[in-house]
Amino acid sequence: MAETEIKVGDYVAAKKFGPLEHDFTGEVTKVYDNSVLVEIRSYDPKDKTAVGDMNNRAVVRKSEAKITAAPGDSEA
Numbered sequence: 001m002a003e004t005e006i007k008v009g010d011y012v013a014a015k016k017f018g019p020l021e022h023d024f025t026g027e028v029t030k031v032y033d034n035s036v037l038v039e040i041r042s043y044d045p046k047d048k049t050a051v052g053d054m055n056n057r058a059v060v061r062k063s064e065a066k067i068t069a070a071p072g073d074s075e076a
Contacts, residue, residue, distance in 0.1 A: 004067060006036055012065040014038060014058065019050035025068060026058070035061050 006012065010028045022044035030037040040056045 006031060006062055006065060006067060010067050011041075011069040012036070012038060012060070013068050014060045014065050017058075017060075019053065020047050020058075021050070022047055024051075024058070026056075028065075029057070032059075034063075035059050036065055038065070 006028055008028055008031060011025060012028060013023060013025045016022050016024070020043070024040050024043040024047070026038040026040040026042070028036045029039050036059070038058050038060050040051050040054070040058055043051050
């Protein structure tokens with residue numbers, strides 16, 4: 001599968017799971033074999049408590065993470 005490799009610093013969008021009721025976006029802080037650790041940056045206000053309980057972090061499957069921006073991407 002010709003998929004773009006997710007790297008630390010990439011911004012990704014992820015689907016809701018577990019205690020989260022809405023999709024969210026965040027920055028990749030660590031890359032594992034099949035998943036990434038995401039620092040949640042943007043989320044639905046209704047998920048504030050759940051995001052806080054998760055310390056603003058979530059482990060997301062690479063197959064579920066969609067890159068929204070990568071380091072150095074800019075449209076000036």
